[in-house]
Amino acid sequence: MIADLLTYSFLRYAFVAAVVIGFTAPLIGSFVVVRRMSLIADALSHVTLAGISFSLFLGQYVLFFSDLNPLYLGTLVSVLAALGLDWLRNKYVHFQELSIPIMMSAGMGLSAIFISLSRGFSVDLSTLLFGSISAVSPSDIGLILAVALITVIVIVVFYKQLLFLSFDEEQAKVSGLPSTLLHMLFMFVVALVIAVSMRIVGTLLVSSLITLPVAAALRFTNSFKQTIVWAIVFGEFATIGGLVLAYELDVAPGGVIVLLAVLILAAVMLFEKIGSLRKKEVLHETD
């Protein structure tokens, strides 16, 4: 694949996108998971699909949209949906999880309508749902890098505040942190990351890339910084490994990337089990 990587520019774009997303998704995902918001990633990815398909639909009739990267409108819709999710969560204070199926249904409904109205789509539906190596364009790379930069800046600047907010929201408020503003900023970044991750893993698998590496890291880490570092290591391993395998096997990268992430989680759990059995044996021998 290395020779092909040097020969084909689309492969280089896919590789850069995979490396950047493999870093960014688990970075923001660490906060998403500990805040118990994992399913929000699913809702936002479905709404992003609606934005992308709306852009493609408009592209058939409006010249401006035919030249525009559909991911731009998808990203914008994802950000608006993140704010909408918060609004819904406030409307259903006692059933906040309802906001997710509501938003997800709206996203899928709109996507189905726009896709069916846009006969002769230039983009294959499976590309939108499961990602594609050839789908990453130079303008996608620009957007992915910009989102990664925004994510890193927000996490570096607000790391302490976001950690406090995630661990104990009430205490964070009492200590004077602007919790609402921080939460909005966090949701904004989550929406951006989910939207741009779609190019590689597709709508249906974005949330896996956000959550699975973190789920594996959570099994053995004690501190939050450790969790972030290990989640990124697993994320990179899954995305780069998945991309290489997808290219060699000629299958959608999303599926392979996610399956690799699942395998990592399974391996971590296996090591954990072996470790606890060994510990028991040592204790038994000591007795």
Added chain:
Amino acid sequence: MTTSVVKLDHVSYYYDGTAALRDVSIDIKQGDFVAIVGENGSGKSTLIRTILGLLSPQAGTVELFGRPQGQFKDKSRISYVSQKAASFNSGFPVTVEEVVAMGRYGRLGLFKRLNMEDKAAIQNALETVNMWQYRNRKIGSLSGGQQQRVFIARAIVNQPDLLILDEPTVGVDQKHLRDFYEVLHLLREQTSCTFILVTHDLNVVTDLVTKVVHLDRGRMACNCGLKEYSELGELAAIKPYPVKVLVHEGMS
């Protein structure tokens, strides 16, 4: 004249039209140790959340350290241990040291990292509650009593002027309860902090309490010294919590 730390003037708070606090007025002075008692649903937690600014009263005013609550910005002077502190997500990947460091985050600006002074304050707080040796342990791996000590350490890491404890021993077993109250006694001895403690058990803090506020369905049924409170049973309509009064020097 002793400075007023918390002053509530005719405060009322309603949840969906139902009064949780009705016309409550309290003046807590520097160095006071105030016990807030009352049955479940009597408005204790609402009172605490109103003092902390988490709820805005529909009537009346709240002053902190002589300033209207909305204008009071130095939040690091106030620390809070909630009854929910021990019911956090125990799988959260955060060490004891990281939890206590959170107590300093409110006063740190953007881009600023914990400096030597912050780290010394964290060590000091953890040593006070005898938890320094557990600093690298995951908070969820500790016992309930140890976790509660860590939350106390987080609350005192800024050396606050006001420490508010809202039923901090909920879910803590008998053995660790004793440890917790030992820490509370230690803090009382070592600091000039003002304490507000919501509790169902006055007996364990009789030698600390200077004032008792008894809430009854949102109304303040009693705001008096401990001795006076213990005598209320014969005098008032409210049923005071059982209390054995130990007479200490300087106790009101």
